[in-house]
Amino acid sequence: MLRFLGLRLARALLTMVLVVTFAFVVLRLSGDPALLIMSADAPPEAIAAFRQAWGLNDPIWQQYIRYFAAIFRGDLGQSMRDGRPAIELVAERIPATLALTLPALAMKLGIGIPAGIHAALHRNSFADRAVMLLAVAGFTVPSFVLGLLLVLVFAVQLGWLPSGGQESWRHAVLPVLTLGIGGAAVLARFTRSAMLEVLGQPYMRTALAKGVPWARAVRRHALPNAAIPTVTIVGFMVGSLLAGAVVVESVFSWPGVGRLLVVAVANRDLAVVQCILLLVAATMVSANLAVDLLYGVLDPRLRSAPREATA
């Protein structure tokens, strides 16, 4: 079991290193950071001073090492716009984003999974076809279109809910709905196909042949097996808790990490962009690690050596 963890931990660290290197290389490739940050018409001496201050004249690998050290110290550079440390700026916004994405995640799990299971159990019934059509709609309607439609109906036409801002919980309802509906549709479709796959397996027939009533056979034998593939997509959803709401936050001008990223990209505030990139990478990697651990728990075949499959 230890080797199983070690392997997965190594892969997680490798991914993080890849992301950091990606950010470092892309930053350097995108032209001279000094010119990008200082306006092009700034006097040459100022640019030279800036280069010196940022150590841009040192050999590339030295900058890379210093870059890594800075990350470990949590010093991800200052925001170009208002000089505050990037990490501080980003950290402020995290609670706002989580206020959207966590309830949305709950909605996705609460609606998506039961709907998928129900559709699989009543194959080709009305419920099954309804779930499938909704799933295709959820999968194809862009989040900003869905958001704007909800605003049009509930905010503009009916006036029940505000169309933007973050003053009270009522402001969060539409964004959460927008995130939740899309995600629930995707999860329902995935859960349904996982369940259908499991229901067709011979061990389900053995359970019936043993005299296990259908309902208990589904609960005891089908669900634990269908959980294994479903964990992957739930892991991805958990991993994108920070990254998942970029568009929706912009639609509802919700001051979360996503909104900050869009503004930072527009203003080419590179330090903030880097910081968010690393933060999202960290959450994704740890979510994937958690999924791998869960695999070990859910699927005994990963834990112990199979009886030698003879050639």
Place this chain on the structure above:
Amino acid sequence: MSDIPLGAMPAPAVSAPPARRQARLPALVVLALGWLVLMLLVAFAADLLSPFPYTALDLRNRLSPPVGMGGVWLHPLGTDELGRDVLSRLITSIRMSLLIAFGATAISAVLGVTLGFLAAHFRGLVEHAVLALVDFQASMPFLILALAVLAFFGNALPLFICLLGLNGWERYARIARGLAVSAGSQGYAAAVKGLGASPWRVYGRHVLPNIASTLIVSMTLAFPEIILLESGLSFLGLGVQPPMTSLGNMVGYGREYLTRAPWILLAPSSVIVMTTLSVSLVGDWLRDRLDPTLR
């Protein structure tokens, strides 16, 4: 799921299965195909079809509603805040969005399949490298990567298309590698290699044609994703830059006038939804007919 119990699989089909087995085209799929053909026509004949140049201003009847809501036939779908004809802008946007989507899908398919074949053929280190890349790509939400690159490199259309081309390539790589390996190890490819065929002949004449159908199906599944991604980025103002226009940034610009002139963003929104819906429906139908193994 095999619908006939395992123990009693019917003897292999000697004569063709009855016609009933080939279900005729379901109505939804026919509609979807019709819509897609319309979109392609619009994309190709954009200049001929659009009544006005898409940047022509007509400040006199600025923000006039579509013909259905009291508008005038001159601008059937109404005009935007600068009096530009929504229909003309829509047509050009369709062409732009489809161009980007086809370009990006092509790039990601070619990139994915080549890397998949390389991994399947050379196994060993190459395979591990490709699989590590696939793993890395799958573990990062693409939107964030795209935004980061856009931030660093600014935004030029070719770069934007190549960037979108990087989305989803790992799916093709995984499929191409899987099929090539399974065909190579005990399948028909190994048999043909055993006849003395050169690797080029094995891949060119046998593996690629067999994989093509599976790849086409997965392209139709990836296509909507790219349209959503492009329109999302353009909606945020980070994708297609004015004066060029795409469905996404039409919706973006229409947002300020949501209350007074909702038709500015409703037209492109409905086109996006209809197109992605149609491609998904055709994709699902194709997958069930061509290759049920691909979930």
Place this chain on the structure above:
Amino acid sequence: MPPLVEIAGLTATFDGVPALRGVDLSVGRGEAVALVGESGCGKSVTWLAALGLLPGKARVAGSVRLDGQEILNAPPATLDALRGGRVAMIFQDPASSLNPVHRIGRQITEALALHRGLRGAAAREEARRLLDRVGMPDSRRRLDAYPHELSGGQNQRVMIAMALAGSPELLVADEPTTALDVTIQAQILELLAEIRRDTGMALVLISHDLGVVAETCERVCVMYAGRIVEETAAADLFAAPAHPYAAGLLAALPPIDGPRRPLAAIPGGVPEPWAMPPGCPYAPRCPRRVAACDEAVPRLATVAPAHRAACIRPLPEGAARELLSA
């Protein structure tokens, strides 16, 4: 005294394609009956239909009586009670017939709880005894093993232990040894015979291998294209088959001794369910075919004491011998 199980006129169709075309079969108490046929003849579907184990979209009709009580399309509660309790079933591929995420012990105690109300330590002890009974080495440790940690033969023993948990009156074994090596197959067949001797349990053995059937069963039913074409005592079938198909199968079996000559292979192939010939389904491949064969589907008629065949020109007593040795 009515036979333990009596199947009459059983039909099953999937999306309009018939897999069973009227099966009549009975199993006496403690009797060992074999159901033999090539793939697609419906031998497995017969018992899956009888026990209500076919997927939802299968249309099943006819009558299946257990001790005189009709069980075909019976309400789920009745079926649940008798499945595993009075009639148990084991399948061909043991590896995929066991739940991969449950330990062996738990899968056996589940059956014990259902049919004998045993719980906790008592159930676990009984499960260990059952594993010993089916010859599983080191049974205590195996209780906590998972199916992927055992070999094919061991997994099949677990399936048998699970079937015995409800001490059924009839065990239906659907190609139990097809996926196993021949030495392991011998072990499993020996085990099944032992269990029958000890418990007096009736056995239905479904197989495509005539040799396997010859040794373990008293009576044999040969199936072709969804129907029983011959039913007789095992010894009589191998000595003097009446139906040309049964004789053809025997002649196609490579002999184990004697001079080596080309095998008397049956020409052509099994007709497709949707392209059945008009009269007797075997007619296109039958050397004894006459015009009358195409008029109607022959009924299962008695051709000798306790020997029935569905053929209007069954093989006379002597003829079969020379056909076999020709």
Place this chain on the structure above:
Amino acid sequence: MSVNDEPLLHAQDLVRRYAVRRGMFGRPAEVRAVDGVSLTLRRGQTLGLVGESGCGKSTTGRMVLGLEMPDSGGVAFRNERMPPPGTPEWRRLRARMAMVYQDPLGALDRRLDIGVQVAEPLEIHGIGTRADRPARVEALLRSVGLRPDQARSFPHELSGGQRQRAVLARALATAPDLLVCDEPISALDVSIQAQVMNLLSEVQARTGVAMLFISHDLRAVRQMSHRVAVMYLGRVVEEGEPDDVLRAPAHPYAQALVSAIPHPGRRGGRIVLKGDPPNPAARPTGCAFHPRCAVAAAVCARDVPALKPRAADRRLVACHVAQGEAAPGAGLPRHALEAA
């Protein structure tokens, strides 16, 4: 068919090792799938290779054909060393040998019709001209009992038996000297098996091709072979005339194998082995069969018996007891018998 005594192919002490990972994360263990197998193939003759799953018979077949390079030992075809796979000489040699597979549908390309696939070896090796190839294909199809019009049908439109005939037609396109059949009939129904076995014998009688017939079914091997070799856990434990081996098997495992054959008209009197075949990664010491052998003596657990002719009747057998070198024991103590 002139049977010159010059052997067509000779394989000497073939060994093939695989590194197999025990479970998702276990240490890689080394499995000796084939552990010193030698065999000789002669024109017009069939050598039957029989054994249970995991005994290495398929790997041996692939090494004989040169699809896999042995870790040690070698294969000489017409007295020339087998070139390494993928080299141009190796590809040219493919015309002289061919393989028939267990799953005919898997060996055929689903997207091409049978005629095109049977003609492919002709194109690869430049046999005949574009004009006369269709005629050659028709002759090949007829020679395996398929109708010429079936050249236009696709693999999924044919039955299992017809597909196997198509695979055979493709294999015979370059008139090979050697045909390796790996479990060619085990995926087919009984009546179709008989048709394919008859066909293989006809082809051998007509073309004089040498054949290696690999199967787990001793009855089929007896029907097809002029000589038979019984394999257990990577080694040949007995080799001889099929009728002799079947009537009076020398090696204890061969005896168990023969007695385990289910056959109508045989009632009981069977040797039933205990336990399962041992785990190839944890190979027992000495003779690999000793944990399950009823006559195992102390020497059997120590020294690996060599395959050599038996004094009495020159039957090749690898067993100390059968060679008379050790008195038959009463089998080793119970715990040794329990499988890994």
